[in-house]
Amino acid sequence: MLVRLALVALLASTSIVGVAPNPATDGDVGEFVTVQFSEPTNTTGWALDDGESAASLPNRTLSGTVALSTDPVTARNRTDRRVVGLQGSLSLSNAGEWVALRADGRTVANVTYTSAPTAERWTNESWTPLGATDFPPFTAENVSVSAFTLPDDPGRPLAAVRGAETRLYLAGYTLTSERVTRALVRAARRGVDVRVLVEGGVAGGVPAPEAARLTSLADAGVDVRVIDGERARYSFHHPKYAVADDRVVVLSENWKPSGTGGHANRGWGVTVRDGRVADHLARVFRADTGWADAESWREVRPDVTLVGSDPATETYPMRFPPVHANAERVRVLLAPDNARRGVRKLVASADESLLVEQVSMDEHSAFVNWTIDAARRGVRVRVLLSGTWYTEASNRNTTQRLNRVAAEENLDLRAALVDPRSRFEKIHVKGAVVDGERALVGSLNWNEHAATENREVVVLVEDKRVATYYERAFRADWRGGAWRLPIGLSGVVASVVVTAGVCASRIEFRGTDAGGTQR
Secondary structure, eight states, X not given: OHHHHHHHHHHHHEEEEEEEEEOSSGGGTTOEEEEEEEEEEXXXXXXXXXXXXXXXXXXXXXXXXXXXXXXXXXXXXXXXXXXXXXXXXOOOOTTOOEEEEEETTEEEEEEEOOOOOTTEXXXXXXXXXXXXXXXXXXXXXXXXXXXXXXXXXXXXXXXXXXXXXXXXXXXXXXXXXXXXXXXXXHHHHTTOEEEEEEESSOTTOEEHHHHHHHHHHHHTTOXXXXXXSTTOSSSOBOXXXXXXXXXXXXXXXXXSTTTTTOSSEEEEEEEEEOHHHHHHHHHHHHHHHSSTTEEEHHHHGXXXXXXXXXXXXXXXXOSSOOXXXXXXEEEEEEETTTHHHHHHHHHHTOSSEEEEEESOOOTXXXXXXXXXXXXXXXXXXXXXXXXXXXXXXXXXXXXXXXXXXXXXXXXXXXXXXXXXXXXXXXXXXXXXXXXXXXXXXXXXXXXXXXXXXXXXXXXXXXXXXXXXXXXXXXXHHHHTOOOOOOHHHHHHHHHXXXXXXXXXXXXXXXXXOOOOOOO
């Protein structure tokens, strides 16, 4: 009876919570099984068994969550859990099998897993990339924020880079901007801790200008890393942000002339002056650079295939000067960790209005369905999508579905494709405004792939002034105002536009109904 009670206690306090049989190593060395000991447990006489071979646990007391491996040295480079070595032989099948944890021959815990993808672990009946983070949403209150748009204010993101004194971490999908590169080099030369992380498997190939920029940074002593290869935790490293001391800039735009350079894209960005937010994104950056998929640029450069790129050189006037506010709350969301849930919660919170401006949205995606659900609750919904050639067909299908549902159900829902009319080249925004009080800004395209497979960073700013600012920008894009002036006159006109915007109350706007590439 005492033995039976002891076994019941073990079953209640011990469980297998993960299996990594295919860790992207020769011969699968470093494979491991993750076990959670809810209470301190003496593992003398314990073993892992897959029916064909077995490996013994150490004769000592274990507690907490540990990774068990016959090659603990290699396993430590595949997990952030404490690694405990096993004695014996255990070869987990990549094709899928079961594995059991036994105490003196009695089964304490077991798990069955399916065919193992490369560099992933089995947890909760699904596969997750090894090293993938699980950050919860991070919230800070009473935060200083500046909101800006592009191409109107290309100096704003550059200012954060130029102003760094101690640390400067820049994360992006691509980096081809010469002036941002110069600012990074200068920061490194004055003793700032400068680090850069970009995507190594850019869709279509790495732009030749980027190779030159990254090489010049590496030559200046900057720690430059690219995420790529079979160990990659994410489909694409797609965020656009920088941590500069206690300041953070989060963008919808890439670090390139068409994006942060202000020479093409309509984008949104925020600068957050808050040490708590900066420290959080610094932790995210270190987690993303501290894994095996973040490879040194110098090491991978010989194997990189380069492609040409057309530099953006157009110049646009400033219509929306930045606004500054002391936000009640700022929340940082990450994909794939928590951003999908965060966006769903945000859309579900809309009571009066929901404005969505996106590069693209899949016609039958959950994101589109959430916006329809908001309209069905009586929320006034407007969706504005890009009309650029590579998104026009799919976006037209999406707008047609939204407008058809609106007509059939008599909903206050409208969707349209943007008409830039010389105010910018194309939409690259990935944002939303809810109830004129909350604004979402960042790199997340509203599709399942971006939300569940990519690394993305977005911030939710809860501040009426900031939300109203983006609401005004959205209305202008929706109306498609057709005007363009010589740059020398842009300052005068910007002043007139600002004055008109301040004097205007909540203007009604209407548009003509229009009937996952990473950017």
